[in-house]
Amino acid sequence: MLIHPLVTDSDILADLCSRLAQSPYVAVDTEFMRENSYWPELCLIQIADDNEAAAIDPKAPGIDMTPLLDLMVNNEDVLKVFHAGGQDLEIVHNLTGKTPFPLFDTQIAAMALGMGEQVGYSNLVESWTGVKLDKGARFTDWARRPLDKRQIDYAIGDVTYLVKIFPKLLDKLKRTGRGAWLDQEMERLGDPSNYVNEPDQAWHRVKVPSRRADVLGRLKALAAWREREAQGKDLPRGRIMKDETLADIASHPPREQKDLAKVRGLSQSWAGNDIGARLMGALEAATNLPDDEMPAREDRKPGLGKDGALVADLLKLLLKIRAKETDVAPRLIARSDDLELLAAGRRDGLSILEGWRYEQFGRDALDLVEGRMGFAVQNGKLKMTRLDEAAE
Structure with a gap:
């Protein structure tokens, strides 16, 4: 297999994607950072078919990623193979508003073949090839430039082995009659709605003990406000406000902005700063949660x-x-x-x-x-x- 140098040029990327578009399937992986941002920061994309593999630097100055993204979401003749690809699909969706299609996830395939519920990539490679992967570069800073040879070699290994394993997995699935079992799972994984962060739906992620319509209405308004703040500042939502603090304010709303200084989890400055004012505005605009939005009881077992x-x-x-x-x-x-x-x-x-x-x-x-x-x-x-x- 031909391993290309790190791709940083638009013409080279376009030529690579033109060749890969003729393949029946490609293996895909990404490296990203999201510890300090709301949106995952794409740092590297790796792709391979039977003949060639490359790592593409999306941070390279002036590089046009359009040919690669088109291959991912607009070319239905090429199967895209991922391993535990949920976060990879999220990144593609953030960039295009679409998800790769058609797709195949080797972790889900491994479940159908009795290899466990969340088999890791290194375990999958060892099971099917006998190779033990070097995990030393796994937690590297992928945003740092320049990337060194060890980082790039590690990253490309995630697709060069995957492209070899996939045909073996597929063959065994066919021999055992389980290929069709995965269809529903792949549809679920590839559903674009999984990767849309709608502010008005963010309250579903926050746990609050009350089922009162006024509390849940405030929770919905506050969670939507926090989501928009996080998106606008590109910060993790927990950096804006922790879930526990959000639930506490929804349950026990302050009367005035100055009372925010008494809320555990907030600094004194919230009593007079702009973000505190916006929080109070969200509270004032909150209405009772409508009956048709009330959540099912937590146990979801009516009459059990x-x-x-x-x-x-x-x-x-x-x-x-x-x-x-x-x-x-x-x-x-x-x-x-x-x-x-x-x-x-x-x-x-x-x-x-x-x-x-x-x-x-x-x-x-x-x-x-x-x-x-x-x-x-x-x-x-x-x-x-x-x-x-x-x-x-």
Whole structure:
């Protein structure tokens, strides 16, 4: 495989992307910094196909990234392969308003092949190639220039191995009949709505014990205000105000700006500065949260009760058994919330009652909940038994 020098020139990048556009798939990875900013700071993009690999410097003066971004979001003939690609997709979405398509995530594929729920890249490489990666440059300062050879070699390794592993993963998925299992997961991962930070929805990330409409209305207004402040200043939202402070103010709003000096987590200067005034403006404009926006109760288990909770525990046990039998990560099959909703009587809108999940787990889960299946110990091993069969 040809490994190019660090790409810092627009013409070289355009030529590279023109060649990669002829490939059936490319492996992609990014290096970024986000400790001190709201928006992740893109520092490097690595890309490879069977023939060549390169690291591209988006910070190079005058470089035009358009050909690469077009390849990512506008070329549907090339499959984009990532590993644990959520943050990579977020960066592409921030730059283009779109997400790469079509895409394939090797971490999710590994779940379908029984390699664990969040297998790391280095473990994946070692499992499929026997190579132990040098992690020494993992926590380097990617924003610093110039990048040294060790940094670039480390970064390119993230795609050169990935491009070799992907065909093997895909082949095994096809041989085991599990390729189609990933379709829904890839659609979910690639959904652009996952990567939109709407200020008016930011309050959902903040925990507050109250379910009063006035408290939640203030929480929504304050969270939206903080999000806009963070976006405008390009600072982490926690640098503007911590979640605990935000929830405290929503629950116990100050009467006047001078009272902000008494709020734990805020400095004395908030009592008279501009940001404190904007906070008070957000509070004054807050209205009660409408009924149709009120969140579901935290347990999300209407009517579950003690008996229902026991049924949910049995479903979790069934999930462990089925996951072990099929050699699939349990989290790919079902999540705890779905099991609890099924135990509570919900039938509509549950992914475990659709498609391959129904065939592999949902049918038995439904039979267990509705009394057609139970547990039995045979030869010292826990097994599922259909009650009509046991009666015979």
